[in-house]
Amino acid sequence: KNEVEQSPQNLTAQEGEFITINCSYSVGISALHWLQQHPGGGIVSLFMLSSGKKKHGRLIATINIQEKHSSLHITASHPRDSAVYICAVRITGNQFYFGTGTSLTVIP
Amino acid sequence: DADVTQTPRNRITKTGKRIMLECSQTKGHDRMYWYRQDPGLGLRLIYYSFDVKDINKGEISDGYSVSRQAQAKFSLSLESAIPNQTALYFCATSDPSANSYNEQFFGPGTRLTVL
Numbered sequence A: 001k002n003e004v005e006q007s008p009q010n011l012t013a014q015e016g017e018f019i020t021i022n023c024s025y026s027v028g029i030s031a032l033h034w035l036q037q038h039p040g041g042g043i044v045s046l047f048m049l050s051s052g053k054k055k056h057g058r059l060i061a062t063i064n065i066q067e068k069h070s071s072l073h074i075t076a077s078h079p080r081d082s083a084v085y086i087c088a089v090r091i092t093g094n095q096f097y098f099g100t101g102t103s104l105t106v107i108p
Numbered sequence B: 001d002a003d004v005t006q007t008p009r010n011r012i013t014k015t016g017k018r019i020m021l022e023c024s025q026t027k028g029h030d031r032m033y034w035y036r037q038d039p040g041l042g043l044r045l046i047y048y049s050f051d052v053k054d055i056n057k058g059e060i061s062d063g064y065s066v067s068r069q070a071q072a073k074f075s076l077s078l079e080s081a082i083p084n085q086t087a088l089y090f091c092a093t094s095d096p097s098a099n100s101y102n103e104q105f106f107g108p109g110t111r112l113t114v115l
Helices: none
Strands: A004-007 A010-014 A019-025 A031-037 A043-049 A052-056 A059-064 A069-074 A083-090 A096-098 A102-107 B004-007 B010-013 B019-025 B031-037 B044-051 B054-057 B065-070 B073-078 B087-094 B104-106 B110-114
Touching: A004 A083, A010 A019, A019 A031, A019 A083, A019 A102, A031 A069, A043 A052, A043 A059, A043 A069, A043 B104, A069 A083, B004 B087, B010 B019, B019 B031, B019 B087, B019 B110, B031 B073, B044 B065, B044 B073, B054 B065, B073 B087
Parallel strands: A010 A102, B010 B110
Antiparallel strands: A004 A019, A019 A069, A031 A043, A031 A083, A052 A059, A059 A069, A083 A096, A083 A102, B004 B019, B019 B073, B031 B044, B031 B087, B044 B054, B065 B073, B087 B104, B087 B110
C-alpha cells in the first residue's frame, strides 16, 4: 500500500507541449514536495507547498487539500525537462512518503 | 561546491562484506536522513537523525546501522551486505527552522551493488 500515487508513470511529449503530472494521496498531510531526479540520479527540490499554487519559471505546482491531489505543470516543455518527477508528502512531523515517480521524456 | 556530498558514488561489493556509506553537508542543518531507492519503488527511509545525540529508525532499518559523528556527518553501514541491498542510496538534510515545510535537500546518491 502506497500513500502516494502518481500518474502517469511514463510520459512522452513533443517539445513545446504543456505537461501535467498528477499526485494523489490518501491521508491528511502537512506539506507536499515536488522533486526532480536527473538521468544521472541526483535529486533536486522543485516546490514545497501546503495550499494553493506556486510558480517558478515554466513550472507550476498546485494543490487541492480537500481532494488530496496535486499537479505539476510544465509550460513550453523542453528536452532538458526530461527527468523523473517525484511527489512526496509529509504526513507526520518528520517523515516524508514518496511516490514512485513519473518519467518524462521531451522529444525535440 | 555541493552542499550535500556522498562517498563513494559507486560501490560494488560481495555478499557478507561490511560497507560504509558516508554523507557530509555544509548546509549547517541539524536533521539528516538516509533513503534507499529501488526500481519501481519510491524512496524509502532507512534512518534519520535530528542531532548528534538523536538516531531514529525509519521504515526499513533492518540490516543497516548509522552513526552521526558530527552535525555535518552521517554514515550508513551495512554490517553484512546481501544482494537485496543493491540499490541507490541517498542522504538528505533539512532545517525545519528555515521554513515550516522541513524541505529536504539531497546528496548525489551512492549506487551500491552487492554480488
